Amino acid sequence: MKTIMKKSILLFVGLILMLGAKAQFPMGGPAKKMVTGRITATILDSVTKKPIDYATVSLMKSKDSKSVNGAVTDERGKLSLSNVSPEEYKLSIGFMGYKTKVMTVKTTPEKPDLNAGAIYLSPTASNLKEVEISGQQALIENKVDKLVYNAEQDITNAGGDATDVMRKVPMLSVDVNGNLQMRGSAVRVLINGKPSGTMANSVADALKMIPAEQIKSVEVITSPSAKYDAEGSGGIVNIITKKKNAEGTSGSVNASVGTRSNNGAFNLNAKTGRLSLTGSLGVNHAYPQNSKVLSSNILRDNTGKILSSVLQNGFSKWSRVGYNGSAGLDYDFNNYHNISTNVKINRFSNGGPGESAVQIDTLLLKNIRDMDMGFNNIDWSVDYRKTSKKEGEEFSVSAQLSAGRNTSDFSNRTINELKDPAGITELGSNTGKNNEYTVQTDYVYPFSKTTTLETGLKGIFRNIISNYGSNIAQDFDYDQNVASAYGVLGFKLTKKITAKAGLRTEYTKIKGLSGDGTKFNNDYFNLFPSLILSQTLKGASTIKVSYNRRIQRPSLFYLNPFENKSDQFNIMRGNPDLNPELSDNIEMGYSTFIKGSVINASVFYRSTKNVIESIVTPLPVPAGAPQAFMTSYANIGRSESYGMNLFGSYNPKPKWTLMANIGLNTYNVNNGSAENMVNTGTFLNYTAFARSAYAFPGGWNTELWGVINSPRRTFQGKTDAMYFYGGAVKKEIWKKKATIGLNVLNPFSRDLVINTVNNGTNAKNGSKYEQTTNIHYPLRSFGINLSYNFGKLKFTQPKKGIKNDDLKKEDQGGMGGVQN
Numbered sequence: 001m002k003t004i005m006k007k008s009i010l011l012f013v014g015l016i017l018m019l020g021a022k023a024q025f026p027m028g029g030p031a032k033k034m035v036t037g038r039i040t041a042t043i044l045d046s047v048t049k050k051p052i053d054y055a056t057v058s059l060m061k062s063k064d065s066k067s068v069n070g071a072v073t074d075e076r077g078k079l080s081l082s083n084v085s086p087e088e089y090k091l092s093i094g095f096m097g098y099k100t101k102v103m104t105v106k107t108t109p110e111k112p113d114l115n116a117g118a119i120y121l122s123p124t125a126s127n128l129k130e131v132e133i134s135g136q137q138a139l140i141e142n143k144v145d146k147l148v149y150n151a152e153q154d155i156t157n158a159g160g161d162a163t164d165v166m167r168k169v170p171m172l173s174v175d176v177n178g179n180l181q182m183r184g185s186a187v188r189v190l191i192n193g194k195p196s197g198t199m200a201n202s203v204a205d206a207l208k209m210i211p212a213e214q215i216k217s218v219e220v221i222t223s224p225s226a227k228y229d230a231e232g233s234g235g236i237v238n239i240i241t242k243k244k245n246a247e248g249t250s251g252s253v254n255a256s257v258g259t260r261s262n263n264g265a266f267n268l269n270a271k272t273g274r275l276s277l278t279g280s281l282g283v284n285h286a287y288p289q290n291s292k293v294l295s296s297n298i299l300r301d302n303t304g305k306i307l308s309s310v311l312q313n314g315f316s317k318w319s320r321v322g323y324n325g326s327a328g329l330d331y332d333f334n335n336y337h338n339i340s341t342n343v344k345i346n347r348f349s350n351g352g353p354g355e356s357a358v359q360i361d362t363l364l365l366k367n368i369r370d371m372d373m374g375f376n377n378i379d380w381s382v383d384y385r386k387t388s389k390k391e392g393e394e395f396s397v398s399a400q401l402s403a404g405r406n407t408s409d410f411s412n413r414t415i416n417e418l419k420d421p422a423g424i425t426e427l428g429s430n431t432g433k434n435n436e437y438t439v440q441t442d443y444v445y446p447f448s449k450t451t452t453l454e455t456g457l458k459g460i461f462r463n464i465i466s467n468y469g470s471n472i473a474q475d476f477d478y479d480q481n482v483a484s485a486y487g488v489l490g491f492k493l494t495k496k497i498t499a500k501a502g503l504r505t506e507y508t509k510i511k512g513l514s515g516d517g518t519k520f521n522n523d524y525f526n527l528f529p530s531l532i533l534s535q536t537l538k539g540a541s542t543i544k545v546s547y548n549r550r551i552q553r554p555s556l557f558y559l560n561p562f563e564n565k566s567d568q569f570n571i572m573r574g575n576p577d578l579n580p581e582l583s584d585n586i587e588m589g590y591s592t593f594i595k596g597s598v599i600n601a602s603v604f605y606r607s608t609k610n611v612i613e614s615i616v617t618p619l620p621v622p623a624g625a626p627q628a629f630m631t632s633y634a635n636i637g638r639s640e641s642y643g644m645n646l647f648g649s650y651n652p653k654p655k656w657t658l659m660a661n662i663g664l665n666t667y668n669v670n671n672g673s674a675e676n677m678v679n680t681g682t683f684l685n686y687t688a689f690a691r692s693a694y695a696f697p698g699g700w701n702t703e704l705w706g707v708i709n710s711p712r713r714t715f716q717g718k719t720d721a722m723y724f725y726g727g728a729v730k731k732e733i734w735k736k737k738a739t740i741g742l743n744v745l746n747p748f749s750r751d752l753v754i755n756t757v758n759n760g761t762n763a764k765n766g767s768k769y770e771q772t773t774n775i776h777y778p779l780r781s782f783g784i785n786l787s788y789n790f791g792k793l794k795f796t797q798p799k800k801g802i803k804n805d806d807l808k809k810e811d812q813g814g815m816g817g818v819q820n
């Protein structure tokens with residue numbers, strides 16, 4: 001293995017040096033130096049202090065007003081003029097609804113680069129009221145390749161965590177345990193465009209440790225190009241936090257206190273000259289609250305007669321506490337060379353006691369249990385980026401180290417109060433270590449204004465060790481290495497049709513040692529094509545057609561053979577023999593703007609083989625012993641799904657916004673093998689979201705929202721529909737530097753009731769089995785929150801880095817019970 005890694009690294013470094021040399025000397029030797037530079041600036045609205053995108057900029061010589069250069073600002077209001085000779089110029093900036101601004105700028109041979117900083121445009125008098133109303137960023141933005149939910153504009157998020165935020169993102173569905181899906185399939189979750197080792201074991205748990213106040217926006221990428229890792233059958237979800245690079249010193253403080261949880265978040269940004277420093281800290285604490293749990297395990301013979309039954313009536317009282325922090329450094333050597341590094345630390349614990357009255361046929365018992373899970377992770381990344389005088393050309397090298405340590409400990413005592421008051425106690429412990437090393441390089445070359453090539457190489461080296469067992473320590477040792485390369489060409493087919501075609505190759509090599517000493521090996525090679533066609537129509541409308549192939553490799557949560565017996569009658573374990581899911585996706589989308597209203601519609605088709613789902617089976621037990629069930633995971637078959645999504649936003653009045661989203665998708669799984677015959681039939685899943693927001697004079701804002709998720713099907717059963725609703729009111733104070741607000745979630749019902757039924761038939765003897773759970777999860781909450789912003793921001797261009805998105809995460813909220 002070491003020899004393979006050494007050869008891979010040497011090959012990778014050699015390719016980097018070759019690409020780096022080509023990026024610096026495209027014609028085979030050093031080019032003659034020219035005394036030219038670059039003028040940069042950020043164009044902002046003088047009233048809202050928000051970036052102005054697509055503002056027109058013209059650069060003219062001061063002596064004769066001859067135009068020598070020009071550009072438009074990007075979506076961040078960023079302006080960049082390259083190949084500027086040292087001289088005095090007039091810089092003219094204009095945009096519809098704003099007064100044109102002309103200013104004098106000067107560059108010299110000694111200082112050919114000029115950063116003009118923030119330039120403010122003033123709205124025209126007739127547009128002042130309109131600007132004041134629309135100055136807030138839209139809650140939902142539809143981009144060419146993604147949909148963006150601007151969480152910081154949603155005042156009802158205060159006091160919650162990332163799970164609460166995800167419930168309101170169009171096209172996503174989340175259940176009470178934090179299971180995240182897009183159009184009925186699993187997604188890859190990134191933070192600021194990068195993976196986090198915290199997600200390696202449990203996305204649901206990781207989302208709960210991110211305070212909602214730290215989230216700036218959520219990007220939903222339904223049709224990723226070949227540039228992205230091929231992970232995620234449904235697509236990619238990218239969580240953008242409020243960390244920013246800013247000139248001077250700025251930051252924010254957020255705090256919330258509520259009946260369900262308490263959150264705090266602090267962000268600090270400082271920039272002086274070429275050096276930028278960022279830091280953040282978030283804390284989260286959820287109070288222990290009782291979740292009522294009813295469950296039953298029933299085994300029947302082929303005539304329907306009950307052979308065995310186990311009924312439980314009890315509660316779990318879980319709490320949650322965690323913190324996360326980050327520190328970053330960014331340095332510009334000059335306009336063409338940049339290096340940055342960032343460290344993220346996460347620590348999170350979840351669990352608590354529980355108790356149940358147990359009826360085994362006619363025997364009455366008492367069960368006392370305790371569960372404690374911990375998640376600890378550190379991510380350290382280093383990125384180098386080189387641009388050139390050719391606008392759009394870029395070369396980057398990135399590396400990332402992720403080290404995680406996850407623990408799970410349980411105790412389970414069963415008591416017969418009449419015959420055995422001491423009872424029988426079972427203990428279990430599991431420690432999982434997840435180390436991941438990533439190196440990658442990317443190169444972007446624009447052949448012209450309409451044709452751009454993107455290409456790159458990447459290597460991911462993972463090692464997972466799971467130590468488990470109550471008396472005898474056992475190890476599950478798992479190595480997974482992934483090598484990939486991609487090429488994407490973006491070009492114009494016609495004046496109105498843009499195309500982006502790409503191909504990604506990924507080679508995966510797996511080897512490991514299971515707890516019983518069995519060695520296993522597996523390797524596979526995959527090709528992942530992608531194609532996106534986009535056409536602009538009249539009236540600011542766009543139509544898009546896309547195709548891509550995706551993969552989902554099972555992560556530690558699915559693979560870990562540790563048996564979690566915190567509930568001795570419902571045991572959970574992973575399956576190290578899982579194969580990855582492979583899916584083909586076709587999508588057609590349409591978006592338009594009609595008098596300020598936004599409509600976005602899409603239809604899709606997805607075919608997935610080797611679908612991974614949880615599977616419940618009865619365990620063999622001695623005659624007369626209580627029936628226990630095992631929940632594990634399996635590749636159950638092939639699925640074909642059709643669906644659509646419709647989003648709309650409408651303003652009945654200037655300060656009143658109505659918004660709604662509905663998503664539909666079919667569910668079915670088929671497997672024609674004799675050993676595992678599966679044919680679920682076809683079911684319809686849906687998720688619906690509605691929001692009403694109104695801004696009153698004096699800095700008052702109000703919101704009401706609601707979400708409905710349809711029953712969720714699996715090949716063995718279903719979970720009933722769930723709904724969430726809430727409201728909030730917010731008031732700006734201290735000259736709009738701070739806000740104070742109240743928010744509420746599900747005020748008219750303390751508990752969210754979740755009913756789940758799984759059933760199956762034993763192929764050998766025809767016996768039937770059924771597992772049911774009825775959970776009363778305490779969801780109602782009331783909270784007060786305070787937010788304070790300080791300093792003055794001047795936005796800078798974000799840097800590129802590592803994006804690992806190739807592992808299937810869990811579809812359960814941890815192992816061992818309901819979480820708060």
